[in-house]
Amino acid sequence: MDIKITEELNNTLKDNGFKEEEIKEIIANAESSGQKLKARDGDISIAKGGAENLTVYAVYSPSELLDVYTHKMSILGLTGGELNEIDYDDASEWACAKCGEIALERNVDMTYMGVTRPGPGLVCPKCNEYYVSDGVAKTLKTAEAILEEKRA
C-alpha cells in the first residue's frame, strides 16, 4: 500500500513530533493484521498504534493519509466491566475490519496520571478492541490538560 502524505499534513506531523515512517508503520501493521476501523459507507480507515502513554491514530484512504490524532489517556476496557444491553442506538459509522462487526459507541475506562474515568470510545464487541474518534481525541486533550494541571 502506497500512502501519499501531503506536504501540509507532513508539516503538521513534524510539528507534533511524528516521523513519516512511524505513521506508515502504524498503517502497514493495521493493513497486515486487519486490526483497524473501516468506514461503513466508504473506504476510509482508522489505524491505531503507539505506546501505553500515547495512542496514535492514522486516518487514511487507500491512496492518502488524511489525518493523525492522539491521546495520552490509556484505555483500560469497558466502563462497568461488560458489554450490557443498552437502550439507545450505539452503532457508529465504523466497522471492525477484522471481524466485520459494527463498532459500538460505548463508554470505556481511561486512565491518566493515576486517575481513571469514563470516556466515549468506539468498541469492537467481538475483538474487544477500543478506539476513539478524532473529535473525542480533541475533548480528551482538554481533559488531559486539566489532569496535568490539577495532578501536578
Add this chain to the structure above:
Amino acid sequence: MPAKDYAPIDENWLENAGSLWTTPWVDKPSERVIVDPIILSHAASLFRKNAGYFYQNPDEAIRMVCHACELYDVTPVGHYLYADYWGQDYGAEIKIQTNSPPGITKRPIKTAEDVDNFEVMDSDELAKGPTLTTHYKALDTCKEEFPNMFAPITQLGGTMEVATNWAAIEDVFMWMITEPEVVDKLCQKAGDHMVSACKATAERYGANVMITGSVIASGDLMDTEQIKRFSFQPVSRAVRKVLNAGAGPGIYYHLCGNHTDDFQMWKNAPMSPFTIVQIGYDGQNIFPTSKLVEHFGDRCTCFGTVDTKLIDRGTPAQVYEQAKEQVIAGKDSPRGFILGTACECPTNAPPVNVHALVKAAKDHGKYEKF
C-alpha cells in the same frame, strides 16, 4: 452593585475551596467533601435583591453568586442560568418575574407543521442570540473578575426541556399520545440545538461543561418508555455528538424529579472523564446516595443530594440529619463525590439551612479513602 462595592474574596479560602473542589474530579487528596448547593438567585436574597433583579443583571448576578460561595464555604464556581433557556432565540417571549426565574410566555412552535419547519441555529447564530448573549455576559464577568471561579458552563436541559421551551408542554404531551413521531422530530431538533450551543461555548472559551439530563422527563410526568424515547435516547445522541465534535469535556447529568424506574438506563449515557450524575428523587423520597453510589460510583463522579423542600422549609436540624446520612454514604465513592441539593437552592431559603448542609459535610464528610 458594581465590583468595587464588594469586599475582596479571601484568597486563602479560595485556594482551599479550589482544592476541595478538585478532589472529586481528579482524585487529588484533600480533607473533606465539598458542597454545591446550586446557588443562583438565592445569592440575590443575601443582598436583599430579588430573582428579577438577579436575572436582569447577569454581571451582578455572578458577583453575588461568587460572594455567596465564599460566605457559605461551598464550591467556588460562578453559576448563572435558568430553566427557560433557548426559547427567545427562536422567537419566544420571555417574562422577567420578581420572585422567580424568567419564564417563557409565548412559544414559537404551535402546530405539528411548525415542528417540521423549525430550523435549528448553528453555533455562530446562537452565540449572537439573546440567551447566550446574556449567559456569556455573566460568564465573561466571572472570567474577568473571578478567574479562579470560572467554568464554561452551558445550560441545556435535556431534549424534553428544550422542546417544551419551544412548544407548550400541554401540546408536547398531547402529541406524545396522538402523534409521537412529531415529538421524535422535536426532540431530535432539540438535540441538534444542544450540539450547536455546546459548540458555541467551546469555541468561545476553549472548553465546555454541559448541564443536561432529564427534568420534565421524570417518572412524575412520563412513563419509562416515554423517558427512554424522548429523553434518554435523544439526549444520549446529542451528548455523543458534542463529544465527537470536541466540545466537552464536562457533562453534568441533572436528573431532577423522580427517577425510580428509569435511572438505570442513564448508567450507559455517554460519559467523558469529567462526568457527574445527580438524581433527585426515588419515588417521593430523596434519592438515597447509597443507591446512587452503588449504581454510578464505579462509573463517574456522584452528586448526592438533600431535599430542596427541606432546604426551603425544613429546620436546620432536618437538613443536617439528611445531609449527614447522604455524605456518609457518598464521601468515599470511588470516582468522587459532591454533596448538594436536589435542585437549585430556593431563592428565599433560610441561610441557616444552607449553613447546616455545609456543616454536615464538614462534620461527617472527611475522606477515609486517601
